[in-house]
Amino acid sequence: MEEVVIKVENLSKLYQLGQIGSRTLSRDLNRWWAKVNGKPDPYARIGSVNDRTKKDGNDFVWSLRDINFEVRKGEVLGIIGRNGAGKSTLLKIVSKLTKPTTGSIKLQGRIASLLEVGTGFHPELTGKENIFMNGAILGMKKWEIQKHFDAIVDFAGVEKYIDTPVKRYSSGMYVRLAFAVAAFLEPDILIVDEVLAVGDAEFQKKCLGRMKDVSNNEGRTILFVSHNMAAVKSLCTKGLVLKQGNLVYQGSQLDAVNYYQSSHEANSSFMHDGSMETAPGNENIRVLEFDVLPLTGDVLTISSGLEFKLAFYNHKENINLDVTFELVNLDEVVVFHHGVFISTDKNSERGIYNVSGKLPANFLNTGSYRFNIIFGENQRYALFSIQDLVLFEVLNETLGSNSQTLPGVTRPDIPYQVSYKTKAG
Amino acid sequence: MESAGERKWTEIIEPTHSLFDLKLKDVWQNRYLLSMFVRRDFVANYKQTILGPLWFFIQPLLTSVTFLFIFNKAAGIKTGVIPPILFYLAGLSCWNYFSECMNKTATVFKDNAGLFGKVYFPRLIVPLSIMMSNLIRFGIQFLLFVGFYIYYLVATPAAIHPTEYIFLLPVLLILMAGFGLGLGMIISALTSKYRDLIFLMAFGTQLLMYVTPVIYPLSLASIPDNYRVFLQLNPLAPILETFRFAFFGEGSFSWGMLGYSAVWMIVLLCSGILIFNKVEKTFMDTV
Numbered sequence: 199m200e201e202v203v204i205k206v207e208n209l210s211k212l213y214q215l216g217q218i219g220s221r222t223l224s225r226d227l228n229r230w231w232a233k234v235n236g237k238p239d240p241y242a243r244i245g246s247v248n249d250r251t252k253k254d255g256n257d258f259v260w261s262l263r264d265i266n267f268e269v270r271k272g273e274v275l276g277i278i279g280r281n282g283a284g285k286s287t288l289l290k291i292v293s294k295l296t297k298p299t300t301g302s303i304k305l306q307g308r309i310a311s312l313l314e315v316g317t318g319f320h321p322e323l324t325g326k327e328n329i330f331m332n333g334a335i336l337g338m339k340k341w342e343i344q345k346h347f348d349a350i351v352d353f354a355g356v357e358k359y360i361d362t363p364v365k366r367y368s369s370g371m372y373v374r375l376a377f378a379v380a381a382f383l384e385p386d387i388l389i390v391d392e393v394l395a396v397g398d399a400e401f402q403k404k405c406l407g408r409m410k411d412v413s414n415n416e417g418r419t420i421l422f423v424s425h426n427m428a429a430v431k432s433l434c435t436k437g438l439v440l441k442q443g444n445l446v447y448q449g450s451q452l453d454a455v456n457y458y459q460s461s462h463e464a465n466s467s468f469m470h471d472g473s474m475e476t477a478p479g480n481e482n483i484r485v486l487e488f489d490v491l492p493l494t495g496d497v498l499t500i501s502s503g504l505e506f507k508l509a510f511y512n513h514k515e516n517i518n519l520d521v522t523f524e525l526v527n528l529d530e531v532v533v534f535h536h537g538v539f540i541s542t543d544k545n546s547e548r549g550i551y552n553v554s555g556k557l558p559a560n561f562l563n564t565g566s567y568r569f570n571i572i573f574g575e576n577q578r579y580a581l582f583s584i585q586d587l588v589l590f591e592v593l594n595e596t597l598g599s600n601s602q603t604l605p606g607v608t609r610p611d612i613p614y615q616v617s618y619k620t621k622a623g
Numbered sequence: 624m625e626s627a628g629e630r631k632w633t634e635i636i637e638p639t640h641s642l643f644d645l646k647l648k649d650v651w652q653n654r655y656l657l658s659m660f661v662r663r664d665f666v667a668n669y670k671q672t673i674l675g676p677l678w679f680f681i682q683p684l685l686t687s688v689t690f691l692f693i694f695n696k697a698a699g700i701k702t703g704v705i706p707p708i709l710f711y712l713a714g715l716s717c718w719n720y721f722s723e724c725m726n727k728t729a730t731v732f733k734d735n736a737g738l739f740g741k742v743y744f745p746r747l748i749v750p751l752s753i754m755m756s757n758l759i760r761f762g763i764q765f766l767l768f769v770g771f772y773i774y775y776l777v778a779t780p781a782a783i784h785p786t787e788y789i790f791l792l793p794v795l796l797i798l799m800a801g802f803g804l805g806l807g808m809i810i811s812a813l814t815s816k817y818r819d820l821i822f823l824m825a826f827g828t829q830l831l832m833y834v835t836p837v838i839y840p841l842s843l844a845s846i847p848d849n850y851r852v853f854l855q856l857n858p859l860a861p862i863l864e865t866f867r868f869a870f871f872g873e874g875s876f877s878w879g880m881l882g883y884s885a886v887w888m889i890v891l892l893c894s895g896i897l898i899f900n901k902v903e904k905t906f907m908d909t910v
Contacts, residue, residue, distance in 0.1 A: 205632075213908065290907070291636060292636070293742070293743055294636060294743040295739070295740060295741075295742075295743055295907050296904075296905070296907045296908055297636075297637075297638055297640075297904050297905060298636065298637070298638050299638055300638055301638070302635055302636060302637045302638075303635070303636040304632040304634070304635050304636075305632060305633060305634040305635070305636070306631075306632050306633050306634075307633055308633075309634070311742065311743065313740075313741045313742070314741045314742075317738060317741045317742050318663075318738060318742075320663055320667050322666065322667045322670045323663065323666060323667065327662075327663075327666070330659060331659050331663055334653075334655050334656040334659040335656060335659075335738070335742055335744065336742065337653075337744065339655060340655045363670075
């Protein structure tokens with residue numbers, strides 16, 4: 199057995215929602231007084247769970263609750279869970295960006311975290327200067343960067359533009375360069391958030407390959423957060439599932455993914471019943487409700503078809519507002535990315551809009567899907583976008599004599615025509 | 624195999640930490656990052672401007688000329704035997720160094736929220752890089768001052784003369800930087816929580832300049848003696864007075880006053896570092 203290099207014990211993190219820091223001196227003093235006397239925080243209510251869709255009149259939320267796990271040297275641990283399950287909080291604590299409320303993490307070896315690619319990139323600096331800048335921020339020494347410099351440039355494929363300011367780079371080049379620096383980090387423990395969500399598919403593969411090499415050949419320990427179940431399955435050796443701040447499953451990566459996909463994590467309806475200001479969104483848009491329902495029957499199956507219904511509050515008046523729905527399966531394949539204009543004559547109004555759409559029966563294959571919704575202006579500017587708003591499952595159905603799950607993204611009921619043509623002669 | 628006894632962990636992340644755990648060793652290990660920050664500041668600021676670093680000259684020069692007309696000519700605040708332009712350049716170079724260090728440090732959390740939210744490094748690196756970037760700036764402005772200084776030394780040799788206290792310049796720089804960082808870090812802690820204090824700071828800096836002998840000598844005859852006592856209590860005053868005394872042989876200097884200033888600086892800087900270190904740990908949750 200390899201030795202344990204990360205040991206997480208009773209880790210919890212309490213967050214305050216809404217107006218943080220309260221801005222009132224009295225409350226701050228109150229808390230301070232309790233702390234001095236060794237009493238618990240008077241504004242932390244014990245027992246509230248991290249569920250942002252419910253409002254319980256409490257501004258405090260346990261983003262993580264009593265998390266315990268160990269990671270051994272060379273393991274690649276995939277951390278999965280819905281948005282808001284506490285994955286990012288966990289990574290932030292491990293990365294020393296924020297302190298835990300209780301518990302501890304013990305680590306052995308040099309740690310580097312990659313929560314974003316291109317941290318510290320400055321548009322005015324050249325590619326070369328940014329490699330050194332970014333490398334330094336990620337904790338590399340000058341000689342380490344120099345040692346890998348040629349390999350970094352080669353990996354990113356930007357030799358020709360290395361002395362050009364990165365503001366003139368295409369977004370693809372920018373991301374490639376940024377990731378290339380990170381790919382040559384040599385820590386003992388590497389922490390990776392969903393940075394692979396950017397970049398083109400080919401480059402993503404290259405990055406995944408590089409990460410795999412690193413863990414296999416160099417014995418590096420990796421903590422990996424992703425929504426990409428295919429990547430978790432192929433890259434990780436262990437997996438753990440977080441749900442509302444609790445660790446609900448840990449085991450092999452395959453079991454963890456299965457647990458996640460088959461658990462009640464799937465949730466086909468979103469309903470915000472708090473105040474408008476706390477609904478997911480920003481100063482432009484607030485998402486109030488989103489439902490996915492079967493067109494016929496009570497359950498979503500291949501032949502039930504489905505209807506999706508969105509209700510949102512729009513704050514932007516007199517613009518061309520559009521909404522794009524993106525359906526993604528658990529292997530991160532985009533099934534469709536399709537939008538609708540809410541207004542076309544610059545006449546959007548302030549208030550609640552309802553949008554619904556239907557998918558016919560015999561369209562989606564069995565499996566789990568999630569919806570991303572993007573609100574745009576003139577089909578150009580994103581006003582707000584939200585990922586994983588709902589997660590739902592389409593159940594299998596017997597087709598003829600075949601009751602197996604069939605491969606494929608779609609499961610059409612194709613009206614075949616077969617005819618037999620007699621042999622000539 | 625894992626031994627049953629106490630393991631030696633390289634790092635333990637816990638909710639509480641010692642107030643005096645400043646991670647100065649980490650800062651030293653990250654000195655390359657520090658140099659990159661300084662470089663980035665410098666290059667990024669002037670890369671696309673036509674005049675480049677010449678701006679460092681233009682700003683104090685124009686300000687000095689403005690002061691000449693307003694304070695010297697219009698308001699009649701005399702600068703003694705020291706030529707007004709030289710007087711203002713000396714005061715402004717010093718004051719700019721101090722105030723830039725303070726203002727930039729005070730907004731360090733706000734300006735770097737994105738960076739601080741994504742990657743860990745000893746946060747103390749950033750105020751240090753601010754201090755060093757501004758030292759380069761001071762150096763350039765100081766060259767301008769030296770140019771005028773040599774001109775006046777030659778043109779009006781009787782009025783001004785350098786003294787041996789000129790060698791105190793590094794001490795003065797350390798004092799100014801220390802005050803700037805110390806005050807800046809204390810303010811940064813406050814502004815990270817109560818943001819409106821940033822507005823207070825902008826005009827606070829301006830007021831502070833007027834109660835510091837930057838554009839007038841402490842010996843200015845029109846200051847009533849009972850007010851002069853208060854001006855002398857300002858720990859920044861001895862720095863400017865010493866600077867002028869060193870270069871012009873004019874003004875007041877005493878080791879006592881400079882020591883008084885140094886004690887203030889050390890107290891402010893130490894409390895600043897302690898407060899900064901404390902805020903740095905939790906600020907990501909409040910931003």
